[in-house]
Amino acid sequence: MGSAGDILAPRFVGRDREAATLREALARSEPVVLLIEGEAGIGKTRLVQEVLRSDPRTRLLVSCPPYSQPFTLAAVVDALRAAVDDVRRLSLSPLTGALRPVFPEWTGHLPPSPEPLDDSAAARHRLFRALAELIDAVGVSLLVVEDAQWADPATIDLLLYLQTRPVAKLSLLITCRTPDLARLRLVPGTIRIRLDGLTVGETATLVSSMLAEPPVSEAFAGFLRAGTDGVPLALEETVRLMHARADLTRRDGAWVRRHLDQIMVPARIRDGVLERLAHLDGPARAVVRAAAVVGEPVTVDGLVAITGLARELAYDGVTSALGVQLLEERGAGVAFRHALVRQAVYGEIPAHERRVAHRTAGELLEASDPDRFAQLAEHFRAARDLPRWRRYAEQAADAALAAGDETTAVGYLFDLAVGAGLNGAELARISAKITYSAVVGEDRYEALIGCLRRALDACGSEPSEVRGALRFQLARALGNSGDFAQSRRELELAVPDLAHDRTTSMRAMLMLGLPHGMRWPVARHLGWLRRARSLADLDDPAEGTRFLVDHTVGLLGLGEPSGWRQLRLVPDAVTDPRQRDDLARGNINLSDAAMLWGRHRVARRMLDRAAALAEGRGYVRIMDLIRLNRLRLDWHIGAWDGLADRAAELAGNQDIPANTRVEALLVALWLDHAAGRELTRLDEAVRGVWQFAPTSLTAEVAALSALAPLTAGSPDEAVRITDPALEVIRTKQLWLWATELVPVRVAALVAAGRHDEASELTAAFARGIPARHARSSEAAVATCAAFVAEGNGDLERAGTAFLDAARAWNRLPRPYAGLLMRERAARCALAAGRTEAALAQLADVFDRLAAMDARFDATRVLHVLTEYGVKRSRPWWGGRKGYGDQLSPRELEVVRLVAEGRSNREVAEALFRSPHTVSSQLSSALRKLGLSSRHEIPAAAREAGLL
Template identity: 30%
Template sequence: MNGLLVGRSVELAKLVRVLGSAAEGMAGVALVGGDAGIGKTRLVTELVAQAREQGFNVLVGQCAELGDALPYLPLADALRGAEPAVREAAAAHPMLGQLLPGRESAPSTGLTQQRLFGSLLGLLADVQPVLFVIEDLHWADRSTRDLLVFLSRMVQNERVCVAGTYRTDDIHRRHPLRSVLAELKRLPTVTNVDLGPLGSGEISDYVTTMGEVGAHDLGLIVSRADGNPFYAEELFAAMAEGDSLPDGLASLLMSRVEVLSEAGQRVLRAAAVAGRRVEDDLLREVSGLPLAEFEEAVREIVSRGLLKIKGNGYTFRHALLQEAVYTDLLPGERTRLHGAFARLLTSPAELAHHHLAGHDLAGALAASAEAGREAERLGAPAEAHSHYNQALSLWERVRDAAALAGESRSELAFRSAVMAADSGDNHRAIIQLRALPPTSEVSERLAYYLYETDDQPNAIAAAERAVEAADDQAALARALATYARTLLWSPRHHEAEGLTTRALEIARAAGARDAEVGALLSLATYVELLGDVTRALKLVETASAEASGDLAMDLRARFNHARIHYEQGLLDQAAEMADEGIRMAFDTGLKWSTYGTDLRFLRFLIHYVAGEWDEAEAVAAGFGARVGTLPEAILSSFALFIEVARDLPAVEGRLSWLSPFWDNELAVYMSRGLAAEHALWHGDPAAALEHVHAAIAPLAQGESGLQRLAAIGLWALAELGTTEGADELRARARLAVDFAPAGERGHLGPEGLAWAARVEAEWHRVHGRLSVELWREVVSAFDFGFVYEVARARWRLAEALLAAGDREAAQAEWELAREVAGKLRAAPLEAALLEFGRRARFGGVSAGDGGLTGREVEVLRLVAEGLTNREIAERLFIAQKTVSVHVSNILGKLEVSTRTQAAAAARRRGLLT
């Protein structure tokens, strides 16, 4: 198994506690159970390493699948592999000496169990502290089971820790270890540790330690491994070699199936054809067994841990076990079983699967089309798209396909495209729509999705075709609303108001609420760009007032409603509307649609701006770092706000996964802009400037997002001590404010104006001028509720005040900034403020504070709260050993010897403000 221990900190902590108690003279036993390959050996290997570090003598013995042929095999194995001093001590005990190499033929004086156990107690007393590990107890012989019971009951005040591992999936109801475990687990000295499957994030982390793996392959491995590290390793190796299910893994899985009775194997084969889960009555019917024989077969299967009872049916313990049994079926057997299930089922999705696997293409097409419509009704667009595509793939191979599907090929393909977009795949939707005849409906959707992928010229052309081809009033209203939307950021933006006005009139007359909402939202965006935010908000409120009949349009309305409030600094109202939209997106299956994604990152930003960083970090935890699609990449980029500001370990890994998406304007703007900040906090302004230039390059002149990037770029130039390029950055940032003719480039909002103010202040800083007035303006501009940026601006204001000779005011601003940075756990900002405070020799901070890093300050704060190293590691998402190193450094730098003294020293010196 791979050398890295992933996702087992809680279980390891339990074992370490037993070990710690043993070190203090309170013996204990730990029983570690879990499925084959789940990581039992890896976990006890970590325990062994820690025991050796603490001076324990370690004995490790292995049981073997030999029944009772070799009694005390793990004890003999442990003694033979022990350190020389332990072997010498064992040789002094004649009963144990007979288990050592070269002693097997020695005359026996009667290897009675009582005498052997007594000798072992004597040995343990001689060489304590001892960790005795017995692996694979499910194969233990009778004598070894007795030995385990003896040690659990008799070793009490010795410095001894016993750890045993066993496979839970092998402990069927008649297994001899079952009763022993039940007895031992009632003892107060025995700690039970159950290893369940790793979570999908943990297994993803584990797989990526093995080597390079693409997002698609990673997803397949994670879904098939079912949280089992060994299975993940085997699948990774198989994929690297171009195989599917590795022979070695298949053999391992099937070896557990082959011990079943013929009836048991028959039932399990039928269950494998059903899939991962099957109902009891359906399985009985397909198996064809009499009721009594069926129930006995199922009882046998369940007792061996191959199937688990779930509700009124059964599930395979592992997806790979189902796959292995299914793969082992003969072709004809597989077809017949699929046919049997198809005759009994009514669910369209299940019917489609069994018809296809049973080579009934006509039945598969009809069922796939119906399954798509059912998924669409249930709010599952990704599944609907998949079902529709399955039907389309069979179209040319089946006679009377339209009759079977219940609609024409074009109608089905149009549905598939819309479902692709609703599940977040606009590019797939565009490809499918372009392959269809250009009706008004097709062209309008094509224009809509092209606009969302920033292909403005083609979006306008498609919208024009939609208007020209409209053959009814509702279609014309939709086409006009979308046409206006495509023109909003073009030189023809003046036409938008007239088009939306006309669309509104036609939509209301035709009763097309979705077209009306689309026109209202396009008009709201247009008047917002003109600076009339009040009117824009009223239009959006009207659009959000009642359902439009188009869920994606309703999400768009809620996003714009929340966004306008957010951009005006009205964070509470923005949060309320964003929460409503997110609930709707999840309830209707549209969480990966354009606005389902947009609402989630907007909610994250509201938390971030409002200083609700623990909540923001919790939301960001759902933005997976290992991304495979553009919507996932954009969402993931937003997590960098909190990860960079707190200097979390996830930053580098997230950036590496995002880099393949840096050809997308939004993805590069978000992730490279934050990569620049990360580089600045880590002392690499040259890399920061490179990120800034790359992020600015695709942006149009005058775009409001330029201000933030320009401010970061100017910060980097100031650190580099050069003015080269500063004027260009300032000029590009000012276009959105100064260059807009008649204000038509839009109203920047409080945040945009604040970043514009910071650009000016940073530009002067690049030129060596620390302007108190300008930095006061930045503080004031961000004071609409942007907690973190106010603190960062106060840092620069304090520098300017100190340079101007106003030391008292500088320290006041510095203290306010430090208080906020501490509450937010913004480690890089805290470190910068501490360094500035040391240079300025403000009260409470001096060179004598030892120069703690930002991370050390963060650890110190948690130490002062009374948290243990393990709790700190969990809070900060770092290794416990890393915490131990930080604590040692802190004690050294503060020149103290205990954690309590460190906390007291930190309070005296103002490090916990």
């Protein structure tokens, strides 16, 4: 029996197939894009190092550090700065003058700066072209980007540009953690290599290589594999910890654990890192901690300055840290081998020591490179040096905004607003810079709202201008979080204090003119829109665009036909980036209004325009809103294939504010109702629409809630459920919101024998809608008239009215509503004795409902057909009708991804579906292909030509 000797570096194990794929791809004559994906510590960097060890081409290594706020293009800039000895030796065109702001040390050697561009997107494109020229001039043929999950949005966009430029001669090799792949946009044909954990046998080989090759026992290897999931870094760190604890021994010629059943492998790499750190002496620990504070390669001189150690002690400390492989040499300095190691060390540094070290590191950087705003902000924030944090963080935000990187800028601005102890005026100024289109996460809204409220409470002695500015910013935050009622209250209070600021006053009045959020009558909202018009400066292009968009949205939302005439004045496209953002947001709101009016083709056009305007801007929230509105539009027009999965994904997206998320939930519930599924989340939707203040969704949820008791034969209960929403509509006199509600309520009144009330409500609805404009409301009025006629026993008139309603719904188009009206018309014909024509119509309705997967309604119709002896077979509800034994398009997508070796969860992530849906589609595909196991899919798919 013996103890373990020195621990060796692990051998390269278990990646032969992936390495061969990489080498084969890199050997091609044309450029390639390669992506290596996998979790932290899985060996992405080691694979790249091993493959490139013998690759002769000139490469540029871009390493993306895990900064809390990644700053614009810094990783690429730092890599190029290190790669270029003397920029004067390069043959560069005048275009590279655009690089002066990012390479200030080269200012004297680069061409003159080109003329500034007002359009940030155009400026970014020019910068990308200049960076590409510099990369080419250096002679780089392979760009290696490590840890792309930490890259800032601008770097991600640069990678896409480098992949797609027409004369691309550059190959790209990118590593990224699997959960962050959604941020990357890759060209078709990208070769993706997924790294998984090592097998038990590979685990044994790796561990044995660290222990001078004697094998480890099978039980020990299995134990390690189970505790680490075969992640190489976790395995390596665990073995090092066990070695430090003298917990390894040889027994019968194999390595085993000394107490296999008693000592557990640490659950996290952190334990291994800190155990090794504890075995270092004081100076070495100080060096490692200082390196953790810096967070990037640091020289010994820098470590000396931060730690206060004598140079000899610092050198000895670095040597010790290198010896235990906590640090590794990186250029002229040292850095951590892995981000996880750095995080583990950083987390155990005492708070006071951490603050002092960050201050020193920040001051060193400030003296040597004062333009690195992001790093300086991070250091001085951690040091709690508020004045310098404020200065550098705002400069970092302004630099990001100038580069068109609003997402990064918003991160800095939010942090400043909620944590930098700003006074009221400063807080209002910083909040005004926040682009809400780039904001995600409800917690951010809550934090900012709380901060603005506290500032308002404390600004009693501040000038009225400060109070007005703070209230307006609070109203913006409240409105964007979904609390429209509180937003409107703050706006009314703010307007008197905004008299000095005509533009902000106009914006406040436009917001007060929007119909949602208050139980005001339409006339009151219109009054605010008129006041806003009196302040608008239509000669200012940017202000004119904002006014036209928001004013038109307000008019249409209030049911004013004049909004359609004004819509003609709204431009289709603009060049100014501020106008483009206003126009993108406005087109989304206009698509909302168009759907409310039943103008679905207009809504589709608005959404396409919004998507084009937002393209490349990186606005996650804007894209989420576009997806939400497309979801609702597809529900209306009957494009239901895959709609349930999309609705579930959006309804569960916690980055979308709750009041907006409920729109997706409502679509999911409508689909559940049509399919006859239990509405398990209906109460959640009801709470969601009533949480803050009424909107058009309030009436829609009430209509859906009333259908169950109406169907179950409790019409009075259905009427009661619709009372609150109808009261809102009557108070506001906004009958445009009643399209979904009133037909359900009229049907309930008729079923309850309250015919006069049904007739009166139908008449009021007809009077309240704008004639010849609100097509969905007109279809709803026709539906109500048909219910009233049916309730009065006039079957001929009712049948005709239901057919008229069906035609009105189909013109929108809203085919599901049209089919339900055709069903009612056929039932009237049956009752009137026109059996043959009625049954033919019901058979067609059944086929169409079944094709839409409206199982509840199709089953109801099938019962009638069966009662009259009409043969119609119930469709197989496990999949879409019409594909027979052939794979549906969605099943084919699943088969292709499974053939690549992906798990159900990975397929679900790639296709934005739930794992349950993917499982069902895979089961269906296996049945159709005659297979018994997913493992048979690759060969069978190739044989069938599916790949």
